[in-house]
Amino acid sequence: MMYLLGYDIGSSSVKASLVDAESGQCVASAFYPPTEAPIIALRQGWAEQDPHSWWGHLKQATQAVLAQPGVHAGDIRAIGISYQMHGLVCVDREGQTLRPAIIWCDSRAVPYGQRAFEALGQERCFSHLLNSPGNFTASKLAWVKENEPDIYHRIYKVMLPGDYIAMRLTGDICTTISGLSEGMLWDFREHRPADFLLEYYGFDPAMLPAIRPTFAEQGRVHAAAARELGLKEGTPVTYRAGDQPNNALSLNVFNPGEIASTAGTSGVVYGVNGAVNYDPKSRVNTFAHVNHTDRQTRLGVLLCINGTGILNSWMKRNVVPEGISYSDMNTLAAQVPIGSAGISILPFGNGAERLLENRTTGCSVHGIDFNLHDRRHLIRAAQEGIVFAFKQGIEVMEQMGIRVQKIHAGRANMFLSPLFRDTLAGITGATIELYDTDGAAGAAKGAGIGAGIYRDNTEAFATLEKLEVIEPDASHRQEYLDAYERWKQCLDAVNRG
Numbered sequence: 491m492m493y494l495l496g497y498d499i500g501s502s503s504v505k506a507s508l509v510d511a512e513s514g515q516c517v518a519s520a521f522y523p524p525t526e527a528p529i530i531a532l533r534q535g536w537a538e539q540d541p542h543s544w545w546g547h548l549k550q551a552t553q554a555v556l557a558q559p560g561v562h563a564g565d566i567r568a569i570g571i572s573y574q575m576h577g578l579v580c581v582d583r584e585g586q587t588l589r590p591a592i593i594w595c596d597s598r599a600v601p602y603g604q605r606a607f608e609a610l611g612q613e614r615c616f617s618h619l620l621n622s623p624g625n626f627t628a629s630k631l632a633w634v635k636e637n638e639p640d641i642y643h644r645i646y647k648v649m650l651p652g653d654y655i656a657m658r659l660t661g662d663i664c665t666t667i668s669g670l671s672e673g674m675l676w677d678f679r680e681h682r683p684a685d686f687l688l689e690y691y692g693f694d695p696a697m698l699p700a701i702r703p704t705f706a707e708q709g710r711v712h713a714a715a716a717r718e719l720g721l722k723e724g725t726p727v728t729y730r731a732g733d734q735p736n737n738a739l740s741l742n743v744f745n746p747g748e749i750a751s752t753a754g755t756s757g758v759v760y761g762v763n764g765a766v767n768y769d770p771k772s773r774v775n776t777f778a779h780v781n782h783t784d785r786q787t788r789l790g791v792l793l794c795i796n797g798t799g800i801l802n803s804w805m806k807r808n809v810v811p812e813g814i815s816y817s818d819m820n821t822l823a824a825q826v827p828i829g830s831a832g833i834s835i836l837p838f839g840n841g842a843e844r845l846l847e848n849r850t851t852g853c854s855v856h857g858i859d860f861n862l863h864d865r866r867h868l869i870r871a872a873q874e875g876i877v878f879a880f881k882q883g884i885e886v887m888e889q890m891g892i893r894v895q896k897i898h899a900g901r902a903n904m905f906l907s908p909l910f911r912d913t914l915a916g917i918t919g920a921t922i923e924l925y926d927t928d929g930a931a932g933a934a935k936g937a938g939i940g941a942g943i944y945r946d947n948t949e950a951f952a953t954l955e956k957l958e959v960i961e962p963d964a965s966h967r968q969e970y971l972d973a974y975e976r977w978k979q980c981l982d983a984v985n986r987g
Contacts, residue, residue, distance in 0.1 A: 491565045493517070495555070495721075496547060496934030499573040499651050500733065501539065501593055502526045503757055504547035506555045507930035511567065511943050514953030516931045518561060520554035521789045522547040523600030527802070530590060535597040535841060535850060538590035541579050541654050548655065569659065569711070570630030570937030572736035572929045573652030575672050578630040583646040585657060589638065589735045592630045593651075595756070595796050596849055597842035599629035603674075604848070606632070606690055612770070618677045619684060620768045620776040620789070625842055628684075632691045648697050652730045653676070660727055661710025665699040671778040672732050678766065681784050704780050705729055705940035708882035734760050735780045735790050735931055740932025741898040741925055742951035744781055744788070749920075751897045753904030756840070757798030757876060759884055761892045763789045773845050773886050780936070781947075793883035794844060797837035798854060798876050799903050804839075805872050806859060809865050820907045823870035828913075828966055829973035830858045830867045835875035835981045845883050849985070857979040870909065877913040878977040884918055897922045901957050915962040915968040922960040 492511040496505065505521040530538040556563055576594040580744065582588055592598070603623040607615055615622050623629050627650065635642045650656065650673065653665045670676040670683060675698065677684040688695050702708045708727045716723040731739065736761050738750035746764030752758075764787055768776055779788040802816070810819055838846065839853030855868070884894050897914070901924040904910045915922050935950045944950040 493561070493566045493641055493941070494568055494570070494934035494938045495566045496570045496930040496932065496937060497655065498733065498933060499544050499571065499655055500575050500754070501529065503694060504544055504551050505928065505930040506548070507934055507960070508555050508558075508561060508566070508930065509549035509816070509931055510567060511938055513744060514950075518555045518558040519930060520551045522550035524552070529593070537592055537593050537596040537841065540588050541591050541651070542592070543871040544651065545658050549719055552721070556720050558927065563720055564667070566722065566725055567943060567987060568726050568728045568937035568941035570933035570940070571652045571655055571727065572731060572733050572933040573650060573655065575650070575732035576626050578627050578634070579649040579651060579654040580634065580641065580645045581647055581649065581657075582644050585663070588641045588644055589634070591651060592633075594842040596630065597625055600625045600632045600842050600848045602632040603629035603809070605686065607622060607645045607654065610686065610690060612767060614686070616768045617676050618679045618686065620678055620766065622772040623674045623687060624772060624844065625848060628687055628691060629677055631693065635692065636863060637932045642725070645697055647699055649699060650732070656708060656727055656730055659711050659715050661712045662709035663699045664702045664708055666704045666730060667729055668701060668735055668778040668780060668782065670698070670701070676778065688738070696962045704731055705835035705936065707940070717927050721749070725814055727937070729933060731780050731933075731936065732777075734758050734792055734794075735777065736929055736932055736936065737900070738762065738790060739936055739947070740781050740900065740929055742947060742954055743898055744779070744947050747780045747893065749894055749897050751899045752874070753798050753910065754902075755798065755800045757795040757904070758851060759793040759880060759887065759894070759897070761791045761887055761894065763892060767890050769886055769890060771777075771847055773847060774883060774890070775844060791887055791890065793880070793887060795837065795876065795879045795883065796840040796843055797910035798877070800840050801835070801837045801853060801872050801876060805869055810870055819869050820909055823873060823909050826866050826870050828969040829976070830871035832859065832976075833863055833867050833871040835868070835871040836977075836981055836984060837872065837875045837879055842944070845879065845886070846985070851984050854984060873904070873907060873910050874913055874973060875977060876904065877910060877917060878974050881916060881917045881974060882978070894918060894920050896920060899924055900927050911960045912963065915960045915972065916966055917974055919962050919967070921962065923956055924958040924960070926955040926957050
């Protein structure tokens with residue numbers, strides 16, 4: 491047998507998937523912890539996790555996969571890593587973490603990025619970074635520099651979460667162009683690290699890891715990690731990417747005009763652009779896609795809504811009776827009409843939202859009538875509110891010249907909800923295609939490309955299974971549009987207030 495091992499390092503859990511390289515089928519998978527991993531929030535708008543906990547979860551998931559009958563670690567030919575984007579991990583010269591990781595939904599760095607944007611100028615930031623410095627990794631490091639100088643001066647390297655996991659596996663500290671671009675640390679015009687932003691923040695360029703190709707050997711599992719995880723020493727790590735570029739890869743989205751989406755804790759629409767472009771308000775973001783090179787422009791245009799599945803899970807914990815499943819919630823929500831009989835919910839309760847130009851508006855509920863509405867309307871309005879946030883972001887992408895006609899997604903998380911899928915198709919007019927894949931399985935196939943086991947993505951994803959197609963229901967389009975217009979009016983009122 492010839493296996494490929496993929497890891498997906500999420501903020502909720504770490505998943506491991508073992509893929510048969512010849513058939514392309516996932517033969518074993520596991521995730522840990524079984525319930526959502528905690529996020530440390532010492533202050534409002536903060537979000538941190540201990541990188542050691544990611545490693546502990548990875549160890550549990552790896553051991554569960556290797557425990558499957560007939561699976562031998564020696565048959566694993568390559569390892570790929572997908573990871574939660576935009577995080578900041580700081581380590582000293584011994585590779586020890588100096589503080590908890592500041593993760594993607596932490597909003598404390600917003601003012602630092604805004605000041606950098608104003609000082610450096612819109613034209614310079616957009617033409618070189620394709621974004622404002624915003625709330626990304628570089629700005630998070632600026633917060634550490636100003637607020638925790640003792641820690642900052644002990645930093646040897648700064649890393650993304652996937653870089654940290656790769657370091658724990660191999661002992662090597664390195665990153666990718668795609669990774670640097672998601673941290674606002676890559677200069678697309680000069681094709682090198684963004685020296686002008688490093689200089690503005692006063693960062694030593696030596697803190698950045700060495701750069702390796704996305705699809706290439708990035709180190710080999712060293713003896714200590716092999717003993718701890720049960721893997722074979724010397725197994726190569728041959729791919730890494732942030733979770734959203736990796737999700738697009740998992741759905742075989744590589745070329746201009748192709749669209750991928752996820753709707754887990756946060757929600758994403760990710761389109762591939764073959765030309766340099768940006769949103770002048772930086773409400774969507776542009777990063778190097780997994781197959782971007784100096785000679786071939788492949789940019790991922792990312793719409794991210796922080797408040798997505800986390801709103802649905804909040805509803806489950808706090809609104810419905812104990813014991814009600816997500817499927818039961820969908821059944822309840824389907825009992826009320828499109829538009830939730832007048833309730834609108836803004837789903838922005840998970841930190842600053844890029845779509846709202848880095849404002850933190852919080853989640854809010856509008857239009858409740860105590861004599862008319864019950865939990866069914868709230869559940870439906872929550873899902874509709876998430877979709878309407880998607881719709882608003884898609885309108886920004888369309889203004890950039892990206893036509894969203896078909897959405898590729900895995901059948902997971904919010905895409906398990908018929909109501910969510912029908913609403914998204916209905917309001918956008920796009921066909922939704924659901925596939926049998928996930929981030930960890932995609933990372934495994936990415937490792938196969940990086941190791942040369944597959945010639946290209948066409949061969950790697952030849953067996954990708956399409957599970958379902960959802961066509962937009964034109965007969966209800968006006969109802970969706972009316973509900974969306976009411977939702978936008980609520981958002982406008984909140985923004986004005």
